[in-house]
Amino acid sequence: MIPDILSPGQYDTVYNSLSLVIAAQLFTAVFLLIALPRILPRYRQAITVAIIVCGIAAYHYFRIFDSFREAFVTEAAGGQGDYAQAAGAGFNEGYRYVDWLLTVPLLLVELIAVLALARSVQRGLLVRLVPAAALMILLGYPGEISGDNGIRGLFGLLSTIPFAYILYVLFVQLTKSLNKQPVGVRRILSQLRWLLLLSWGVYPIAYLLPMLNLEGADAWVFKQVGYSIADILAKAVYALIIFRVARIKSFDDDPEFAEVERSLDEEPARV
Amino acid sequence: MIPDILSPGQYDTVYNSLSLVIAAQLFTAVFLLIALPRILPRYRQAITVAIIVCGIAAYHYFRIFDSFREAFVTEAAGGQGDYAQAAGAGFNEGYRYVDWLLTVPLLLVELIAVLALARSVQRGLLVRLVPAAALMILLGYPGEISGDNGIRGLFGLLSTIPFAYILYVLFVQLTKSLNKQPVGVRRILSQLRWLLLLSWGVYPIAYLLPMLNLEGADAWVFKQVGYSIADILAKAVYALIIFRVARIKSFDDDPEFAEVERSLDEEPARV
Numbered sequence: 001m002i003p004d005i006l007s008p009g010q011y012d013t014v015y016n017s018l019s020l021v022i023a024a025q026l027f028t029a030v031f032l033l034i035a036l037p038r039i040l041p042r043y044r045q046a047i048t049v050a051i052i053v054c055g056i057a058a059y060h061y062f063r064i065f066d067s068f069r070e071a072f073v074t075e076a077a078g079g080q081g082d083y084a085q086a087a088g089a090g091f092n093e094g095y096r097y098v099d100w101l102l103t104v105p106l107l108l109v110e111l112i113a114v115l116a117l118a119r120s121v122q123r124g125l126l127v128r129l130v131p132a133a134a135l136m137i138l139l140g141y142p143g144e145i146s147g148d149n150g151i152r153g154l155f156g157l158l159s160t161i162p163f164a165y166i167l168y169v170l171f172v173q174l175t176k177s178l179n180k181q182p183v184g185v186r187r188i189l190s191q192l193r194w195l196l197l198l199s200w201g202v203y204p205i206a207y208l209l210p211m212l213n214l215e216g217a218d219a220w221v222f223k224q225v226g227y228s229i230a231d232i233l234a235k236a237v238y239a240l241i242i243f244r245v246a247r248i249k250s251f252d253d254d255p256e257f258a259e260v261e262r263s264l265d266e267e268p269a270r271v
Numbered sequence: 272m273i274p275d276i277l278s279p280g281q282y283d284t285v286y287n288s289l290s291l292v293i294a295a296q297l298f299t300a301v302f303l304l305i306a307l308p309r310i311l312p313r314y315r316q317a318i319t320v321a322i323i324v325c326g327i328a329a330y331h332y333f334r335i336f337d338s339f340r341e342a343f344v345t346e347a348a349g350g351q352g353d354y355a356q357a358a359g360a361g362f363n364e365g366y367r368y369v370d371w372l373l374t375v376p377l378l379l380v381e382l383i384a385v386l387a388l389a390r391s392v393q394r395g396l397l398v399r400l401v402p403a404a405a406l407m408i409l410l411g412y413p414g415e416i417s418g419d420n421g422i423r424g425l426f427g428l429l430s431t432i433p434f435a436y437i438l439y440v441l442f443v444q445l446t447k448s449l450n451k452q453p454v455g456v457r458r459i460l461s462q463l464r465w466l467l468l469l470s471w472g473v474y475p476i477a478y479l480l481p482m483l484n485l486e487g488a489d490a491w492v493f494k495q496v497g498y499s500i501a502d503i504l505a506k507a508v509y510a511l512i513i514f515r516v517a518r519i520k521s522f523d524d525d526p527e528f529a530e531v532e533r534s535l536d537e538e539p540a541r542v
C-alpha cells in the first residue's frame with residue numbers, strides 16, 4: 001500500500017532514487033549508441049536491443065518520477081514538513097509492469113543475441129525465453145494491483161512457474177552453448193546469468209513485502225529504492241557487461257580489428 | 272460516449288495502455304532507425320515510412336495521454352477514489368482520427384514500397400490505395416463525433432465502402448504481384464495482410480460499440496485498450512514484420528550482401 005505520509009527524508013530518498021535511474025538508463029543508452037562502432041557488426045544487434053531497453057526504462061522512469069511528484073505534496077515552506085498524498089493524483093505503480101512487459105523479454109533477447117549462436121539454436125532459445133518472460137510479467141500484474149493477500153500470493157506463485165522455466169533454460173540448456181564460447185567470455189557470461197538472477201530476485205522480494213506485513217512508509221520507501229537499484233543492475237549495468245562481452249568477442253573473432261582497436265586505445269610510444 | 276466516472280482501476284488501465292503505446296511506437300522507430308543499414312538501399316524507403324508512421328503515432332499518443340490526464344480528476348487523496356470528468360478539459364478522441372489520417376495511408380505505402388514492384392505497378396496500386404485510405408478515415412469522423420446512432424451508422428457504412436475497396440485491391444489485385452515474390456516472402460506478406468485486416472478490424476468494432484448499447488465506463492475502457500492494442504499491432508508489430516520482409520528480400524536479391532550479413536550475424540566456427 002502507498003503510505004499516507006512520507007517524512008522529508010523518505011520523500012527525498014524516493015525522489016533521488018527515481019532520478020538516479022533516469023540518469024543511469026538514459027546515459028547508458030547514449031554511451032552505447034556512441035560506442036556501437038567499437039564492436040564488430042555481428043554484435044551490434046545485441047547492443048541495439050540494449051539501447052532500446054535502457055531507452056524504454058528511462059521513458060518509464062520519467063513517468064514514474066512525474067507520478068511520484070504529483071502524488072505527494074507538502075504544505076510546509078521549503079519542503080521541510082511531511083509529505084501527504086495529494087488530492088487528485090495517485091502514484092501509479094502499474095508503469096513498472098508496462099515497462100517490464102517490454103523490457104524483460106528484450107533483456108533475454110540481448111543475452112542470446114550477444115552469443116551469436118547458430119541461427120537455429122538462437123531461435124530455439126528465443127521461442128522458449130521470450131513468451132515465458134512475457135507470461136511471467138502478465139501473471140504478476142493482477143497480484144500487484146490486488147489488495148488481497150490471497151490473490152497476490154496466487155498470482156505470485158503462478159508467475160514463478162515461467163520464472164523457474166527461464167532459469168532452467170538459462171542454467172541448463174544454455175550451458176551447452178556456452179562451452180563453445182571463448183574462455184574469457186564464458187566466465188563473464190556465467191557472471192551475467194548470476195547478475196540476472198540476483199537483480200531479478202529483488203522483484204519477487206518487493207512483490208512479497210505486503211504479504212510479510214512489512215507495511216508502513218519505511219517498507220514502501222525500501223521497496224521503491226529496491227526496485228530502482230534492481231532496474232539499474234538488470235538493465236544499465238547488465239547492458240554494459242553485454243557490451244564488454246561483445247568487445248571481447250569482437251577482438252577474439254577478428255585479430256585485425258583487435259589490433260586497430262588496441263592502437264586506438266593506447267597512445268603511441270613517445271621517443 | 273465518454274463516461275462521467277472512472278474507478279481507479281479503470282483509470283489506471285487506460286493510463287497504462289496509452290503509455291504502453293507511446294513506448295512501443297517510439298522505441299520501434301528508434302530500433303528501425305539503427306537497423307536501417309542492415310537492408311539493401313532499395314527497401315530503406317519502406318522502413319523510412321515505417322519509422323515516420325511509428326513516430327507520428329508516438330506523437331499523437333503523447334497528446335492523447337495528456338488529454339486523458341487532464342480530462343479526469345479525482346478529489347480523493349492518493350488517487351484511491353473515483354475519477355470524474357474535469358471541469359474545463361474534455362478527452363479529445365479526435366486526435367486518433369488526425370493520427371489515422373496521416374498514418375493509415377502511409378501504412379499502405381509501407382506495404383507497397385517493401386514489395387519493390389515495377390514503378391508503373393507500384394504507382395497503379397498507390398493511386399488506388401492512398402486516396403481510399405484517406406477517404407475511409409474522413410468518412411468515419413463525422414460518425415465518431417456524432418451522438419446520434421443514425422448518423423454514426425450512416426457514416427460507418429459510407430466509410431466501409433473505401434475499406435472494402437482497399438481489401439479488394441490488397442487481396443485480389445495485389446495477389447498477382449505477390450506470385451512474383453520469393454516463396455518465403457510470399458508467406459510473410461500473406462500473413463501481413465491478415466495482420467492488417469485483423470488489427471484494422473478492431474477499429475470498426477470499437478466504432479460500433481456505442482450502437483450496440485455497450486455504453487458505460489467498462490465498454491469505454493475496453494474501447495481505449497482495444498484501440499491501443501490495435502495501434503501497436505497495426506503500426507509497431509506491422510513495421511517489424513515489414514523489416515523482416517525487407518531483410519529476407521535483401522538476402523534474396525543479393526547473395527553477396529546475404530553472405531556478408533550472415534557472417535555478421537553468426538560468429539565464425541572456432542577450431
